Amino acid sequence: MGELERxxxxxxxxxxxxxxxxxxxxxxxLTQSALSHSIKKLETxxxxxxxxxxGRALKFTEAGAWLLASAQRLLPSWEQLEERLTEFxxxxxxxxxxxxxxxxxxxxxxxITPDFLREWPEAxxxxxxxxxxxxxxxxxxxxxDLLLTPDPVFKHGLSFQAVVDYEAVAVxxxxxxxxxxxxxxxxxxxxxxxxxxxxxxxxxxxxxGFLTPAGIRPRRHQLVEATEILLQxxxxxxxxxxxxxxxxxxxxxxxxVKGVRLGEQGVFKQIYAGFRxxxxxxxxxxxFLELAKRRLR
Amino acid sequence: MGELERxxxxxxxxxxxxxxxxxxxxxxxLTQSALSHSIKKLETxxxxxxxxxxGRALKFTEAGAWLLASAQRLLPSWEQLEERLTEFxxxxxxxxxxxxxxxxxxxxxxxITPDFLREWPEAxxxxxxxxxxxxxxxxxxxxxDLLLTPDPVFKHGLSFQAVVDYEAVAVxxxxxxxxxxxxxxxxxxxxxxxxxxxxxxxxxxxxxGFLTPAGIRPRRHQLVEATEILLQxxxxxxxxxxxxxxxxxxxxxxxxVKGVRLGEQGVFKQIYAGFRxxxxxxxxxxxFLELAKRRLR
DNA sequence: ACCGATCCATGAGCATAATTCATAGAAGGA
DNA sequence: TCCTTCTATGAATTATGCTCATGGATCGGT
Numbered sequence: 001m002g003e004l005e006r007x008x009x010x011x012x013x014x015x016x017x018x019x020x021x022x023x024x025x026x027x028x029x030l031t032q033s034a035l036s037h038s039i040k041k042l043e044t045x046x047x048x049x050x051x052x053x054x055g056r057a058l059k060f061t062e063a064g065a066w067l068l069a070s071a072q073r074l075l076p077s078w079e080q081l082e083e084r085l086t087e088f089x090x091x092x093x094x095x096x097x098x099x100x101x102x103x104x105x106x107x108x109x110x111x112i113t114p115d116f117l118r119e120w121p122e123a124x125x126x127x128x129x130x131x132x133x134x135x136x137x138x139x140x141x142x143x144x145d146l147l148l149t150p151d152p153v154f155k156h157g158l159s160f161q162a163v164v165d166y167e168a169v170a171v172x173x174x175x176x177x178x179x180x181x182x183x184x185x186x187x188x189x190x191x192x193x194x195x196x197x198x199x200x201x202x203x204x205x206x207x208x209g210f211l212t213p214a215g216i217r218p219r220r221h222q223l224v225e226a227t228e229i230l231l232q233x234x235x236x237x238x239x240x241x242x243x244x245x246x247x248x249x250x251x252x253x254x255x256x257v258k259g260v261r262l263g264e265q266g267v268f269k270q271i272y273a274g275f276r277x278x279x280x281x282x283x284x285x286x287x288f289l290e291l292a293k294r295r296l297r
Numbered sequence: 298m299g300e301l302e303r304x305x306x307x308x309x310x311x312x313x314x315x316x317x318x319x320x321x322x323x324x325x326x327l328t329q330s331a332l333s334h335s336i337k338k339l340e341t342x343x344x345x346x347x348x349x350x351x352g353r354a355l356k357f358t359e360a361g362a363w364l365l366a367s368a369q370r371l372l373p374s375w376e377q378l379e380e381r382l383t384e385f386x387x388x389x390x391x392x393x394x395x396x397x398x399x400x401x402x403x404x405x406x407x408x409i410t411p412d413f414l415r416e417w418p419e420a421x422x423x424x425x426x427x428x429x430x431x432x433x434x435x436x437x438x439x440x441x442d443l444l445l446t447p448d449p450v451f452k453h454g455l456s457f458q459a460v461v462d463y464e465a466v467a468v469x470x471x472x473x474x475x476x477x478x479x480x481x482x483x484x485x486x487x488x489x490x491x492x493x494x495x496x497x498x499x500x501x502x503x504x505x506g507f508l509t510p511a512g513i514r515p516r517r518h519q520l521v522e523a524t525e526i527l528l529q530x531x532x533x534x535x536x537x538x539x540x541x542x543x544x545x546x547x548x549x550x551x552x553x554v555k556g557v558r559l560g561e562q563g564v565f566k567q568i569y570a571g572f573r574x575x576x577x578x579x580x581x582x583x584x585f586l587e588l589a590k591r592r593l594r
Numbered sequence: 595a596c597c598g599a600t601c602c603a604t605g606a607g608c609a610t611a612a613t614t615c616a617t618a619g620a621a622g623g624a
Numbered sequence: 625t626c627c628t629t630c631t632a633t634g635a636a637t638t639a640t641g642c643t644c645a646t647g648g649a650t651c652g653g654t
Contacts, residue, residue: 004379005303007641022601034642036603041641046379048386056601056650063385070378070439074371081367082301082343088360089345133437134453140430140437142367153450154499156431202451304612319630331613333632338612353621353630 003045006078009071011035012050015058016068076132077141084142087124095124096284099144101135101151103197103227104244105271108164109148115291123284139274146288151203152272159280163292164271166244168205169259173237176258183261186214193239194218195230206242209267231255244269300342303375306368308332309347312355313365373429374438381439384421392421393581396441398432398448400494400524401541402568405461406445412588420581436571443585448500449569456577460589461568463541465502466556470534473555480558483511490536491515492527503539506564528552541566 014024015035025032043049050064060068087094100106106129113125131138135147139158152160172178178188189211201207201221211217222239224230234241235255243251248259273292275285311321312332322329340346347361357365384391397403403426410422428435432444436455449457469475475485486508498504498518508514519536521527531538532552540548545556570589572582 004375004382006301020601030641031643032602033604033644037641040603046382046386048382053602053649058602061385062390063382066381066385066391067378070374073439074374074378077367077371078301081364081371084363085301085343085345085360088358088363089343093359094363131453134455136433136450136452137437137454140434142370151452153433153452155433155448155450156428157434158431317630327612328614329631330615330633334612337632350620350631355631 003042006075007038008042009067009075011038012064012068013071013075015051016060019057021058073133073141076143080141080143091122091124093120093123093283095126096120096146096288097126097128097144098146098148099128099131099135099138101129101147101149102199102203102271104166104247105148105150107227107247107250108271112288112291112295116288119287119291120284135274139276142276145275145279146285147274148271149274150205150269150271152274157277158274159277160272160274161280161289162270163273163289164296166246166269166271168209168242168262168267168269169245169248170206170262171231171234171241171243171248171257171259173235174256174258175237176240178240178260179258181260183264183266185263186211186216189218189240190216191219193220193222195222195224195233195239195241197230198223198225204242205267205269206262209269210262227251231257300339303372304335305339306364306372308336309361309365310368310372312348313357316354318355370430370438373440377438377440388419388421390417390420390580392423393417393443393585394423394425394441395443395445396425396428396432396435398426398444398446399496399500399568401463401544402445402447404524404544404547405541405568409585409588409592413585416584416588417581432571436573439573442572442576443582444571446569446571447502447566449571454574455571456574457569457571458577458586459567460570460586461593463543463566463568465506465539465559465564465566466542466545467503467559468528468531468538468540468545468554468556470532471553471555472534473537475537475557476555478557480561480563482560483508483513486515486537487513488516490517490519492519492521492530492536492538494527495520495522501539502564502566503559506566507559524548528554 010028011024014027015021018024018027021035022032025035028035039050048063049061050067051058051060053059084094098109100109106127109127117123117125128138128144131143133141135144135149136153136158138144139147148163152162154160170178170184178184194206196204196206201212220239222233224233227243230241231251232255233239235257242262243259245259248257251257273280273289279285280289307325308321311324312318315321315324318332319329322332325332336347345360346358347364348355348357350356381391395406397406403424406424414420414422425435425441428440430438432441432446433450433455435441436444445460449459451457467475467481475481491503493501493503498509517536519530521530524540527538528548529552530536532554539559540556542556545554548554570577570586576582577586
């Protein structure tokens with residue numbers, strides 16, 4: 001036991017990426033021969049072959065494909081670990097890595113970070129927004145230390161708690177007929193163009209919490225990545241959107257937009273902070289939660 | 298780059314488990330000197346020290362603790378990968394590993410597996426029920442290939458779909474006053490002893506879907522691990538429980554118990570099958586879902 | 595069909611890295 | 625204080641990984 005080494009994963013990944021042993025060897029700063037020997041050894045040791053020659057191309061066997069899939073998951077973890085350790089070496093405490101899964105999460109985070117940095121002058125901070133296996137996977141695999149998300153998951157090994165309460169409101173431009181309304185009903189969306197971020201509809205508050213329960217679909221659903229563009233479109237009267245009320249209020253200085261309550265009762269949501277179990281009590285996490293709580297009041 | 302090797306993780310884990318370098322060395326079938334050298338090299342290469350001597354004990358530094366935590370997560374994956382590969386070597390397709398997160402899931406699985414084995418005579422099957430980081434983590438980390446759970450999670454990288462519909466019913470013994478009722482109301486539980494599996498109440502259908510919404514708590518809540526014991530207690534008139542109706546019907550031959558509807562409408566639940574994204578289309582997963590669908594009709 | 599280019603496999607030899615051996619120093623227990 | 629037990633370190637040894645050289649196979653171009 002203990003035959004499988006890091007180099008084997010590296011080789012498999014490189015072969016997959018570069019397409020040939022020779023190219024992979026170059027990428028790894030080794031000779032083709034070295035790779036061939038390494039793999040051969042692993043294959044005899046484990047009694048499994050990783051690929052078979054199809055013409056002069058290498059085709060992964062099922063075992064090879066499995067190894068590749070594992071390599072693509074394990075090696076990034078490995079590299080992050082190395083990176084983390086060198087960070088510990090250089091600095092003292094390493095970087096606190098925060099992942100966000102929604103734009104409001106990100107905007108809210110920006111309000112917290114100045115205080116955080118003030119409390120931890122020696123801390124380094126990093127914020128990530130794209131994850132290969134989703135924010136949850138990133139948290140599991142220690143790619144990030146904290147995940148801000150509107151969709152908490154109460155599972156073993158992870159711990160979530162709400163850090164923000166906010167009201168989701170419709171955003172309308174200055175000429176829009178909803179300007180003077182107290183609130184809007186789902187039905188009123190049926191004749192509107194709705195701008196949202198480009199994510200699954202079942203992750204959009206406006207659908208899950210408002211339109212879908214009422215069985216309503218907007219006239220057209222248009223996806224926009226950048227918040228500023230979204231607000232410009234709305235300000236121009238081309239349609240409506242939804243955002244947290246505090247975010248609308250903030251942008252109201254820049255854009256002539258207004259927030260309108262969704263339904264008589266309003267739609268209220270939370271943002272959750274997720275940690276790996278136990279780690280919310282580590283220094284950085286502790287501070288973060290305290291700052292969040294302070295802001296909540 | 299590329300300095301951190303598997304052996305380093307092994308060493309750190311062994312030192313943590315055995316408490317000393319010497320003991321760790323023995324466990325790894327190496328000399329104490331070898332470990333000392335290996336670690337020393339890693340430390341200089343990464344520019345970080347992993348532990349400092351406190352008396353003659355080794356105390357992990359923050360970096361060391363981080364490395365340890367990572368080792369405890371990565372090494373099991375590593376070992377499972379090796380195991381998997383040797384399986385591919387011996388047999389042909391490897392073992393299909395299924396995890397269950399609830400007892401009904403498990404009981405239901407037992408109905409499917411004979412058909413599955415018939416369709417795949419060469420397949421090996423393994424069922425796991427305990428997971429260090431929860432079923433979700435096990436799925437992420439390829440400890441299992443399929444997760445059966447009542448709590449699906451719709452996240453990137455994972456795909457869930459319902460495979461069973463069932464009605465959760467109250468289970469009562471032969472002398473119990475509920476025997477002849479059409480259904481029971483939440484309030485009636487207030488004077489009963491309730492037996493359930495030992496999991497969080499927010500993962501028990503009877504609480505989340507029935508008692509808690511009505512603001513009712515049973516007179517006493519007693520935890521039992523084994524289903525057969527639970528049924529014996531119920532048959533003996535010591536209290537009531539809840540199970541899927543089909544499971545009660547099955548056990549009715551062995552135990553004098555009866556299922557009673559929860560509320561006038563009944564409480565209906567699903568069991569979900571979760572795969573890593575894409576893998577539900579692989580041969581085993583495909584077959585499994587087809588068998589599940591066939592049984593659903 | 596041939597020839598050249600390209601790719602992988604393999605054996606031999608070598609260089610480097612890993613491991614052991616031997617030993618010294620530090621710390622705790624009796 | 626002495627004895628035991630632990631880690632660190634330098635030198636010697638062993639083992640492993642890597643390169644070099646080469647052969648066989650495949651594909652594309654002419």
